[in-house]
Amino acid sequence: MIAGADRPRVEARLAQLREEMERGAQRLAAIEEEAARVRETMLRIAGAIQVLTELLAEEAEGSVADQAAAA
Numbered sequence: 001m002i003a004g005a006d007r008p009r010v011e012a013r014l015a016q017l018r019e020e021m022e023r024g025a026q027r028l029a030a031i032e033e034e035a036a037r038v039r040e041t042m043l044r045i046a047g048a049i050q051v052l053t054e055l056l057a058e059e060a061e062g063s064v065a066d067q068a069a070a071a
Contacts, residue, residue, distance in 0.1 A: 002010055
């Protein structure tokens with residue numbers, strides 16, 4: 001049981017901890033939102049890498065085919 005004189009101190013600490021918890025929850029939400037944006041950006045970059053890699057492979061195949069036809 002909390003002694004009568006300690007009650008205001010305990011209530012103040014409880015209020016402080018609740019505020020810290022709320023700030024932590026807000027910060028976590030912001031971090032998760034940023035992580036989602038980074039994942040989306042990386043997905044777009046990965047798609048662009050795949051397209052460019054395929055274009056280079058097609059060009060290399062075309063060069064080999066042109067050289068074989070010329071021979």
